Amino acid sequence: MVEPTARAGMIRAMRKKRAWLAVALIVLVALLGTLGWMASDYRLWIRFATWPQSADDPANARKFSPQVPIVYGDSPAPDTGQDLVIPQDVLEEAWDYAQSQQTYALLVSVNGELQFERYDRGANSRTPYNSQSLHKSLTAVMLGAAIYNGAIESEDQPASFWLEEWAGDPQRSGITLANLAYMEGGLERGRFAVSPFAPGARLFLTGHLAREALGTPMAAEPGAEYIWSNASVQALSIAIERAAGRPWAQLLRDWIWEPLGAGEAWVQLDRPGGNAQSFCCLISNGRNWLRIGELMAGDGVWQGRRLLPEGWVDRMTQGASTNSNFGMQLWRNEPYSPTQLRMSRPRLEVPRDPALAAPDAWYMEGHFSQRVYVVPSLGLVVVRFGKDRLDWDEAQMMNGLIGALKPPSSVSLSVTIPDHAFGERAAPRAPDYERRDNWARYPDGEETLAAEHAAGFYIHPTTWPGSEWNATVPDAAARPAVDAVVASQASVLDACCTVYAPRYRQAASAAVFDQRGNRDPAYGLAFTDIVRAFTHFAERTGDRPIVLLGHSQGALHAERLLSDVIASDDALRKRMAVTYIAGIPV
The missing domain is CATH 3.40.710.10 (DD-peptidase/beta-lactamase superfamily)
Known part of the structure; x- marks a missing residue:
């Protein structure tokens, strides 16, 4: 007959042995599972061990x-x-x-x-x-x-x-x-x-x-x-x-x-x-x-x-x-x-x-x-x-x-005189400046820039010789000439600014020489686009300094933007750092 104390010791020993067996079984199962998982994609482990260290070396x-x-x-x-x-x-x-x-x-x-x-x-x-x-x-x-x-x-x-x-x-x-x-x-x-x-x-x-x-x-x-x-x-x-x-x-x-x-x-x-x-x-x-x-x-x-x-x-x-x-x-x-x-x-x-x-x-x-x-x-x-x-x-x-x-950055324009007066036909649809494709330049990453980093607004010159008084912004044929002058002129600001350049319903080359009352309304229509684009630009760039650049027709719009929009707005006046107006007498 086993003494009660001895029996209790045997029970404790058996329990301890079972506990160790359970731990060993869990470890074994985990080990087998890991080995099985590794074996299911054994090439991964071989490649990891043998992968060449310098992938940019042709050797x-x-x-x-x-x-x-x-x-x-x-x-x-x-x-x-x-x-x-x-x-x-x-x-x-x-x-x-x-x-x-x-x-x-x-x-x-x-x-x-x-x-x-x-x-x-x-x-x-x-x-x-x-x-x-x-x-x-x-x-x-x-x-x-x-x-x-x-x-x-x-x-x-x-x-x-x-x-x-x-x-x-x-x-x-x-x-x-x-x-x-x-x-x-x-x-x-x-x-x-x-x-x-x-x-x-x-x-x-x-x-x-x-x-x-x-x-x-x-x-x-x-x-x-x-x-x-x-x-x-x-x-x-x-x-x-x-x-x-x-x-x-x-x-x-x-x-x-x-x-x-x-x-x-x-x-x-x-x-x-x-x-x-x-x-x-x-x-x-x-x-x-x-x-x-x-x-x-x-x-x-x-x-x-x-x-x-x-x-x-x-x-x-x-x-x-x-x-x-x-x-x-x-x-x-x-x-x-x-x-x-x-x-x-x-x-x-x-x-x-x-x-x-x-x-x-x-x-x-x-x-x-x-x-x-x-x-x-x-x-x-x-x-x-x-x-x-x-x-x-x-x-x-x-x-x-x-x-x-590249050919010279200047754009050679022929002049096609429209066969109708301004206003006799519907004006081209106004561009939506919330859409990036209505901009020749539209930077990303504005929210990360410091408050003192200047924002540039560039207005391109006349590049369109079409048969209407104003260009249509989605017209694919008009884009290369705009892109060419934007690349050659707006890029001068890249070192100082993030540069925005809107596509707009520019007055055609015929409007420059018109003496029959079509010039001013054609330029006026173009200016409405500039105002809307500038408003979008000003809101998007916060309180950062503004650099304004315009050439030829773009200079006329820049000059009018200063007098008609910026001069009467205290917040915009304070943001103006410099204006470049080129191609017209000032």
Whole structure:
């Protein structure tokens, strides 16, 4: 018979043993679960351990694995013109700056003819580079190619038509392909850190890219916010692949690479036979990217063959509704602002370089200052690959090249006399200055500027020779001339001010010379637009100092604005810092 005290001790020992067994079992289950979770995406852990440290070094471009070829073979030399359109000293000056910024490759072409090709730091014409986010821009190009080739009907279709993972989701089912291309899909950016647990890093490391990208949490309603998100672009490429029924590398080859006659290039996969990383990591050389830029400069036509829908490049270069400097995976030169919205969650605005000296300029951007610049009006394409430089200045290199190609900033006007008196026909509709497209310059980031930072209001001169007494603001034919003088004249204020420049129903050139009573009412109608635009400008810029600039017709309106509006308003009078009135006697 067991003594009561001994029995109690045995019970305590058994309980203690069971407790330890329970703890051990929990630890074992947790360990097995962790090992199972790790094993379900074992490539993530292998990549994390073996990932090359310097992605901007060309020596590492082919070390990422697995990669599959788009095509093999040398990239043909670009076409070379008989004579340089850009003077050699201007090209050398651009190279001197690029070289000082640790550049590997710089290529310049005008109207498809090579002007300059130079390499440094051991690179040559065959050196492959990791394009980083330049692949994002190419994904937006591929959306246009998918539409042109009949795989997709419209960029406004819901992505869930092909992404069945989103079909039953009340938020994701409303995301359109255009939302994804404009970074307005609402998908979370994902914290990026050098960790396999950071969502932003996992997209680079995972062996299950579709699962990771399409499962990205939502941070906003579709179309409501600009959120820079790798997952948005990845989802877009997966939708294109599924719509076309072919893998990404094959689509790139069939729709872009082979028609361009481009050379060797590779895309990076999440696993053998898996998804290509379209948000990053297309491996290619400068010559191939120059051809892509030339395709874009030609509105999607290459050597007489159309590869993209007519007007698709214009669609890509339209500003996003939530970030006017961002198009479809590219950055726009206009409207200019001293800061550029890079992310909205978390919000990040970075200082912006001075404006490029061509309003229609835009560029594709990859991390580490990889660039493809395009100026369609000049036929100019510039490709730069190099080291990561936070002090890279877009304007310092580009504006010399642009200046060598631009015609004089003055606008030559013929005079067409309207065949009717002012007032016999309805006036053009008044522009709504709440809409950014009614401004040639409209800066972002105003709320972050110091109270002493000046705000500039520029009124352009007569640029319109049309057959009515006043220009119609939405008239696309009238815009290039306005943009040209705004770029050459308003830019003088960039160093001191954020500059606003309204498009307005300017009096036509015929009104300048009219002696039959049409001049004053035509100028009066134009002035009503100036007053409304200035009122919007004054409200938006708070109490900051005002710099007023007008030339020719714009000077007349500026002078009248001072006398009729500003002089009678104490608050506006106190804000006036300086007025420049040029082109008329004062």
